[in-house]
Amino acid sequence: MMRFLPLIVFSLIATGLGIGLTLKPTIIPSAMVGKPLPQFSVALLKDGVSDDDNNLTHRDFADGKTRLLNVFASWCQPCRIEHPLLMQLAADGHLIVGIASKDDPTDSQKFLDQLGDPYKNVGLDLDGRLGIAIGTSGVPETFIIDGNGMITYQHIGYIDTLTFKQEILPRLEAAKHATGGQE
Amino acid sequence: MMTYTYVNSSLSSKTAVFSVIGALLLFFVALTLLVPQSVNAQGLKVLEEKPLPDAEMEQRARTYMKGIRCLVCQNQAIEESDADMARDLRILIRERFANGETEAQISAYLVERYGDWILMNPPLSSKTWLLWSAPFLIFLLALTIVWLRRKETKALVAKGQNMPQTQLSAEEKKRLTDILNQGDNT
Numbered sequence: 186m187m188r189f190l191p192l193i194v195f196s197l198i199a200t201g202l203g204i205g206l207t208l209k210p211t212i213i214p215s216a217m218v219g220k221p222l223p224q225f226s227v228a229l230l231k232d233g234v235s236d237d238d239n240n241l242t243h244r245d246f247a248d249g250k251t252r253l254l255n256v257f258a259s260w261c262q263p264c265r266i267e268h269p270l271l272m273q274l275a276a277d278g279h280l281i282v283g284i285a286s287k288d289d290p291t292d293s294q295k296f297l298d299q300l301g302d303p304y305k306n307v308g309l310d311l312d313g314r315l316g317i318a319i320g321t322s323g324v325p326e327t328f329i330i331d332g333n334g335m336i337t338y339q340h341i342g343y344i345d346t347l348t349f350k351q352e353i354l355p356r357l358e359a360a361k362h363a364t365g366g367q368e
Numbered sequence: 369m370m371t372y373t374y375v376n377s378s379l380s381s382k383t384a385v386f387s388v389i390g391a392l393l394l395f396f397v398a399l400t401l402l403v404p405q406s407v408n409a410q411g412l413k414v415l416e417e418k419p420l421p422d423a424e425m426e427q428r429a430r431t432y433m434k435g436i437r438c439l440v441c442q443n444q445a446i447e448e449s450d451a452d453m454a455r456d457l458r459i460l461i462r463e464r465f466a467n468g469e470t471e472a473q474i475s476a477y478l479v480e481r482y483g484d485w486i487l488m489n490p491p492l493s494s495k496t497w498l499l500w501s502a503p504f505l506i507f508l509l510a511l512t513i514v515w516l517r518r519k520e521t522k523a524l525v526a527k528g529q530n531m532p533q534t535q536l537s538a539e540e541k542k543r544l545t546d547i548l549n550q551g552d553n554t
Contacts, residue, residue, distance in 0.1 A: 187516065213439055216483040312415050313456045320481035322439040322453065 215320030215328075215339045222246055222334050223318045230285060230307040233294035241282065241308030247334025251360040252280040253353075254328040255304070256316060258288040259296035261324045263343035268300045270349050275303035279357060283307035286316050286324045329356055332364030415459050420466055429465045433458055435488045436478065445488055 217223070226242040228235040246252060255271060257264040275281055283304035285293040290309055297304070310316055319328065322341065329338040338356045340348060420426040433447035438454040446454035446461075457478075464474050475487065484490045492500050536544065 187520065190513070210442065213482060213485055216479070216481055220480075314460070317456065317460060317481065322482070 212341050213322050214341070215322075215336070217320040217336050218339050220336060222330060222336060225315050225318055227284075227308040227310055227315055230283075230290055230293055230309055233291045235290050235309050235311075241284075241306060243334065245282075245306075246330050247332070249332040249364065250280055251332050251357065251364060252282050252305075252330045253357065254282050254284065254319075254330050256284045256286050256310075256321055256324050256326045256328075257296075258286045258324050259292035260288060261286075264296075264325045265300065266345070267325060267327075267343040268303070270344050270346070271303040272301050274353075280305050282330075284310050284315060286310050286321075287313045327353070329353075329360050331360040335364075415456070417455055417459055417462075420462050425465055426462075428471075429462050432465075432471050432474070433461060436461070437486050437488050439482065439486070 222243045224243050226240045228237060229239045229241050230236065231239070253271075253274065271281060281303050283306070285307055287310065288296075293307065293309070297307070308315065316324075319336070320339070325343050327340045327344060328336050331337050337360050338352075340352060344353060420429060430447060434445045436446045436457065438444045438446045438449040438451055439457075440451045440453045441449050444454075446457050461474055464477070478486045484493065484496065490496045490499065
């Protein structure tokens with residue numbers, strides 16, 4: 186028994202470090218997953234300016250329809266990478282709500298005019314507070330909000346085709362199945 | 369004469385180059401002055417970071433910020449980070465201090481969103497008990513190993529099994545005396 190002790194200790198350390206290698210310490214998951222959307226209210230984007238009469242609030246969710254909540258910005262390069270996939274999702278009839286993070290409304294509008302607008306509506310998070318409220322640590326991030334207004338999933342960073350097929354679509358369908366979501 | 373004109377012309381071309389560089393520099397300086405203004409003019413809410421008016425409260429806030437981890441930097445407190453995200457959190461924290469919230473209340477808000485990760489000193493919980501007790505566990509393990517080894521040695525000594533090392537055979541004794549005698553001779 187004593188003879189194997191160094192080997193056992195070595196194996197334990199090696200396993201621990203091995204697991205550590207597979208972790209991504211730069212990705213800090215939101216602790217909001219599994220919780221309802223926090224209360225918020227931000228102005229909507231309307232023709233390149235903020236719409237002072239209409240807000241995007243947490244009450245716009247939880248109406249029995251599953252939505253994607255996508256945090257983007259015109260200054261964000263990875264957002265351009267995932268944009269075609271969002272366009273495809275929108276074309277397939279999924280509801281996507283955009284949050285323009287710390288972005289000039291004019292720039293957000295230009296971004297959407299150039300690349301296409303996949304969003305049902307876009308909330309303006311001018312000071313970044315909404316991002317903090319839902320637990321984002323950067324842009325882009327994508328959340329799935331189910332029909333009950335619960336955050337069921339968070340993806341940090343841009344969506345690539347693999348994530349799209351393996352993570353987003355199945356979870357979106359699952360959330361729709363559980364809480365409704367067809368138009 | 370030729371040389372002189374040559375030098376002169378090269379001088380004037382140098383002056384031209386420098387004036388172009390100068391003009392470019394001026395242009396960029398002008399740009400940096402223009403950009404923030406145009407951003408503000410178009411309605412982007414750029415929050416300004418400034419210390420709290422109450423010096424004592426500012427001190428409290430600063431101390432508190434030393435314990436809040438920056439989300440986009442590796443293992444740096446927001447108090448010492450230049451990251452945009454850290455700045456946003458500092459402004460948020462100052463605002464909450466000014467609203468009379470306590471450290472615990474602000475931590476509760478942050479932990480609800482980012483988990484214990486956001487705290488530089490993760491609290492003792494069902495997830496972190498192993499982390500906090502690791503030093504003591506390792507110390508106990510070391511003690512156990514030392515104790516087991518001593519017990520093993522004692523058992524061997526009792527059985528007389530490690531005696532051969534201290535008791536020489538007749539042949540070894542003879543060799544030893546031979547070597548010692550040789551030493552005397554030389």
